Amino acid sequence: MTAFHKLIANVKTALERAPRPAEPGHAADGGAAMPVAGDLRRTELIAQFARELAAVGGVFLGALTADQARPRIVALARELGAKAAACGAGVTMDLAPLARALEQSGVAMTRADRKSVADRAAYRDRLAQADLGIVEAHAAIAATGTLAVVGAADRPNSLTLLPPANLILVHADRVMPDLAAAVAALGTATFVTNRVALITGPSRTADIEKMIVLGVHGPKQLYAIAVWPAEGAR
Amino acid sequence: MAAAKPDPAPDFFATSRAGVADAELRRKLENSTGRHLDHVAQMRAEFPPYDAERDAARAIKEDAIGRLDQLLIELKHQLEANGCTVFIAADAAEARDYILKVARQAGARRVVKGKSMATEEIALNPALEAAGLEVVETDLGEYIVQLRRERPSHIITPAIHLSKEDIGQLFADKLGIPYSAEPATLTAAARDRLRGIFLAADMGITGVNFAVAETGTLVLVENEGNGRLSSTLPETFIAVMGIEKVIPRLADVPHFLEILARTGTGQKLTTYTNFISGPRRKGEADGPGAMHVVMLDNGRSTMLADPVLREALYCLRCGACLNVCPVYRRIGGHAYNSVYPGPIGSIVSPNLFGSAAAQLPFASTLCGACRDICPVKIDIPRILLHLRWKEGQATPPIKWPADARRARAGVARFARMARHPRTMRLLTRAAAIFARPFAHDGYLKRMPGAFRNWTRWGRDFPAPRFRRRKHVP
Ligand code: SF4
Numbered sequence: 001m002t003a004f005h006k007l008i009a010n011v012k013t014a015l016e017r018a019p020r021p022a023e024p025g026h027a028a029d030g031g032a033a034m035p036v037a038g039d040l041r042r043t044e045l046i047a048q049f050a051r052e053l054a055a056v057g058g059v060f061l062g063a064l065t066a067d068q069a070r071p072r073i074v075a076l077a078r079e080l081g082a083k084a085a086a087c088g089a090g091v092t093m094d095l096a097p098l099a100r101a102l103e104q105s106g107v108a109m110t111r112a113d114r115k116s117v118a119d120r121a122a123y124r125d126r127l128a129q130a131d132l133g134i135v136e137a138h139a140a141i142a143a144t145g146t147l148a149v150v151g152a153a154d155r156p157n158s159l160t161l162l163p164p165a166n167l168i169l170v171h172a173d174r175v176m177p178d179l180a181a182a183v184a185a186l187g188t189a190t191f192v193t194n195r196v197a198l199i200t201g202p203s204r205t206a207d208i209e210k211m212i213v214l215g216v217h218g219p220k221q222l223y224a225i226a227v228w229p230a231e232g233a234r
Numbered sequence: 235m236a237a238a239k240p241d242p243a244p245d246f247f248a249t250s251r252a253g254v255a256d257a258e259l260r261r262k263l264e265n266s267t268g269r270h271l272d273h274v275a276q277m278r279a280e281f282p283p284y285d286a287e288r289d290a291a292r293a294i295k296e297d298a299i300g301r302l303d304q305l306l307i308e309l310k311h312q313l314e315a316n317g318c319t320v321f322i323a324a325d326a327a328e329a330r331d332y333i334l335k336v337a338r339q340a341g342a343r344r345v346v347k348g349k350s351m352a353t354e355e356i357a358l359n360p361a362l363e364a365a366g367l368e369v370v371e372t373d374l375g376e377y378i379v380q381l382r383r384e385r386p387s388h389i390i391t392p393a394i395h396l397s398k399e400d401i402g403q404l405f406a407d408k409l410g411i412p413y414s415a416e417p418a419t420l421t422a423a424a425r426d427r428l429r430g431i432f433l434a435a436d437m438g439i440t441g442v443n444f445a446v447a448e449t450g451t452l453v454l455v456e457n458e459g460n461g462r463l464s465s466t467l468p469e470t471f472i473a474v475m476g477i478e479k480v481i482p483r484l485a486d487v488p489h490f491l492e493i494l495a496r497t498g499t500g501q502k503l504t505t506y507t508n509f510i511s512g513p514r515r516k517g518e519a520d521g522p523g524a525m526h527v528v529m530l531d532n533g534r535s536t537m538l539a540d541p542v543l544r545e546a547l548y549c550l551r552c553g554a555c556l557n558v559c560p561v562y563r564r565i566g567g568h569a570y571n572s573v574y575p576g577p578i579g580s581i582v583s584p585n586l587f588g589s590a591a592a593q594l595p596f597a598s599t600l601c602g603a604c605r606d607i608c609p610v611k612i613d614i615p616r617i618l619l620h621l622r623w624k625e626g627q628a629t630p631p632i633k634w635p636a637d638a639r640r641a642r643a644g645v646a647r648f649a650r651m652a653r654h655p656r657t658m659r660l661l662t663r664a665a666a667i668f669a670r671p672f673a674h675d676g677y678l679k680r681m682p683g684a685f686r687n688w689t690r691w692g693r694d695f696p697a698p699r700f701r702r703r704k705h706v707p
Contacts, residue, residue: 003322004310007477007531011303014539052502117519124467124520128433144503156519157466161459179503180488188484191509192316192449195521198507203459206499207375207391208398208417209262210269216374216425217432218459218506 045142045175046226052145056201057214058222063172065228070098073134073167074105076223080165082131086110088155090136092171093227098134107132112154124158133163133219137199139185140170140226143178144200147224148186151195160199165221168199172226246571246593247635253565259395263566266394267557273500274554274607281496290489292610295548298481302538305447305480306529312450316512319526326356329528333358333439333472334365336526340470342367342437346428348454348461349373350441351389351551352474352530354573355586358439370431372460374424381408387567389574390498390553395566428460438464438522442475443550444490445527448483452527454508455494457501462508471513471522476530478547490550493609498552533585542620546581548610555604555614561597570594577604577614584621592632595621644684665698673697 043063050060061072077085085107087095099109110116110126117123127133135155137147147168151157160166176182182198190196203218214220253259278284298305310320323329337345345367347353359380362369371380375392378401379385386392393401402415411423440461444453452473454461465471481487495501514521537543556562556576567575572583572591580598583591595618604614625632634642652658672678677694680686688695 003324003328004320007322007324007529007535008303008307010531010535011306011477011538014535015300015303017539017541056501056505112519114517117517120519124433128429146503151518151521153515153517153519157462158520161462161466178488179491180485183484183488188449191446191451191484192312192511193515195511196509197462198503198509200501200503200505200507202505203457204505205374205421205458207373207378207393208396208401208420210266210391210394211398211417213418213421216421216458216460217372217428217463 042172042175045177046172048142049140049145049175049224049226052143053201053222053224054145056145057204058145058201058224061167061223061225063226063228066093066097069169069225069227070101072225073098074101076167077102077105077107077132080132080221082107082165084108084110084126084130085132085134086112086127086130086159086163087134088112088136088159089152090169091138091150092174093136093169095134095136095169112156112159114153117153117156123156124162127156127158127162130163132165132167133159133161134167135159135169137168137170138174138190139182140175140224141177141179141182141198142175146179146182146198146200148182149197149199150186150190151197157195157197160197161218164215164219165223166199166202166219167223167225169225169227172228175226246569246591246597247638249569249571250565250597253569256566258397259566260564262395262397263563266391267563270391270500270554270557274497277496277500277502281492281502284493284496287489287492288609288611291493291550292548294481294486294489295610299478299538299544299547302477302480305482306477308447309445309450309480310529312447313512313527314450316450317515317525318450318512319524321526321528323356323528323530323532325532326530329356329474329530329532330358330361332526332528333474334361336470336472337362337365337367337437340437340524342468342470344431344435345369345437345439346432346435346460346464346468347371347373347376348438348440348456348464349376349392350439350474351573352441352476353439354386355532356474356530358474367437370428370435372428372432372464373456373458374421374460377424377428378404381405385568385573387575388553388556389551389576389579390556395568432460432463432467435464435468437470437472438466438468439472439474440464442473442479442527443494444487445475445480446482446484446487447480449511451484451509451511453487454510455491455504455506456508457499457505459506462506465508465510465522466520469523470526471524472526472528473510474528474530476532477534478549494550494552497554497607497609498550537582537585542617543581543585545612546578546617548612549578549582550609551578552609554607554609558603558607560599560601560603565597570597577618578612581614581617581621584625589630592625595625596632640684641687659702662698663700666700669697 103109138150139148202214202222203216204214205216321332359369371377378393388394398415406413442452443455495504513525559577562576574582580594600615678697681689
């Protein structure tokens with residue numbers, strides 16, 4: 001630890017050469033945890049999210065109930081010509097019925113249950129072959145068209161990384177106005193224990209003459225659905 | 235082409251002249267930087283809180299750098315609690331040796347790298363290659379310059395000095411694909427090639443944008459997904475961060491993210507913002523088995539000790555000051571002979587590379603465009619002046635080329651004269667009488683003799699006045 005102590009001593013001496021600034025005035029954490037906005041506000045936020053997502057090259061498939069979302073996703077898989085898809089565990093939703101529906105339509109599904117994930121190399125190979133990766137985000141950000149996806153054992157990070165197309169679901173109540181609200185809503189503990197990826201549109205680059213090209217190392221296509229709670233559940 | 239290879243005795247005067255003479259390079263730079271500045275202007279206009287967020291971000295940096303010792307202790311503690319191994323590198327050599335040691339112990343052979351200026355700074359790639367490792371840069375721009383065996387010419391857009399035709403030719407030569415100058419085709423070719431490399435890699439190395447002390451979380455922003463892949467797929471992951479990257483709390487991160495992409499790339503937010511707190515946990519399918527964090531000093535504590543220079547540690551490496559700089563836009567990044575070009579490079583390079591970069595603080599018109607665009611409002615011109623003053627005290631002095639020597643001698647004479655107000659007034663009056671027939675609206679369009687260069691490129695010179703200017707209080 002001597003190296004570290006030496007560094008700290010160095011930094012301390014350096015700091016003493018000039019006075020420390022007065023104690024900071026940190027702004028308070030913005031936003032309470034997962035506020036449930038009124039219906040009108042919710043609709044506005046979802047509309048803004050949809051606009052911003054489109055602006056970065058993503059596609060918003062609509063605000064649907066779970067029963068409407070399932071056939072829409074099956075249709076999407078068909079439009080994409082997807083033969084294989086992978087999905088993680090939901091956050092607020094049970095994605096098992098969706099996976100079954102896709103399987104019935106002839107799409108080979110890779111689930112992220114403990115058994116399939118146990119052989120990590122084999123699981124990764126399957127993801128690398130999958131045409132579509134499906135996850136539920138913990139939150140969305142209206143101001144930027146962003147989806148906050150929290151990695152976990154049953155929701156591997158590679159799901160939103162290896163397949164060439166992604167479908168990300170988000171609960172309609174979890175569309176936050178801005179970044180600060182989303183970070184506050186996820187809570188500090190989540191960031192310590194899980195990997196969090198804020199995803200804003202498909203993978204892209206502007207490295208060649210600052211011209212934008214979508215689909216570099218991550219997915220080239222990104223679809224999102226805001227899912228309303230089931231009829232009568234609220 | 236400006237000189238690209240690191241020069242054993244880099245001479246800024248020669249390389250900058252070569253840059254200026256290269257009309258094609260200028261066209262490419264104007265094209266890319268212009269496009270970037272348009273996007274930034276639009277972003278700023280569309281986001282009213284922009285300026286308030288800049289102030290908030292700056293205040294956080296001031297606080298963080300002001301108690302860097304405490305925050306580094308907290309960060310190290312938290313990272314270790316999250317399962318990371320932390321290494322403190324006093325200089326570039328220590329950082330390289332450690333990374334090599336980790337690679338050896340892990341039996342790594344293939345290394346994928348996300349974009350990282352810190353690893354450019356410590357010249358990591360040559361060291362890894364010398365040790366027999368295969369190192370592949372995976373950011374598209376970095377991949378392009380690596381294929382050309384060049385260094386990046388910009389800290390955000392490494393291949394800004396190349397046209398799509400240049401890159402098309404490069405890919406045709408090196409990747410054996412049919413020639414195309416279509417960015418989408420070239421990008422797809424790179425994706426194909428690199429995907430296999432990612433899947434086979436056993437070690438990933440990236441930089442860090444922010445390190446949150448409170449939670450021990452590294453924040454990595456990027457657009458392509460290569461940073462995510464580099465930190466997710468390989469069994470060993472090493473993040474290299476300058477010690478100035480630490481910020482106190484997670485709630486600080488949004489303030490930086492709101493301005494970083496808007497200024498750096500003209501986006502609201504980059505495509506991916508990754509929060510990484512530790513290695514793979516039990517039962518997880520991906521993520522590295524081992525995660526190392528290298529905290530790099532390499533001269534940063536020296537900058538910290540200088541009350542003026544300290545401000546440069548607030549830098550987010552957004553790259554905007556390069557794009558807006560009239561000098562950078564004319565000479566290009568390679569002319570600086572440093573991994574850090576442009577205005578911020580002119581500040582940090584002398585501290586990193588000593589006399590080899592001593593001329594750089596003079597490579598500025600002090601126009602202040604960099605200060606105005608900087609997301610954390612770093613007063614770059616002030617620091618440059620400070621460094622010029624310091625250089626004046628240094629030995630050995632800079633070897634100036636002949637024309638610069640003449641100009642400097644002229645300015646020195648003027649400075650001596652200005653110390654004698656009477657003589658000064660007399661001479662000014664004489665000059666005013668002499669200049670009167672040539673002045674238009676109080677300005678001279680053409681200057682004679684030694685002053686010719688002032689007006690040569692369409693810059694007017696205020697005509698000397700017979701009476702002293704009245705000072706308005
Ligand atoms: S000095 Fe400011 S403008 Fe320049 S790279 Fe750093 S943060 Fe960006």
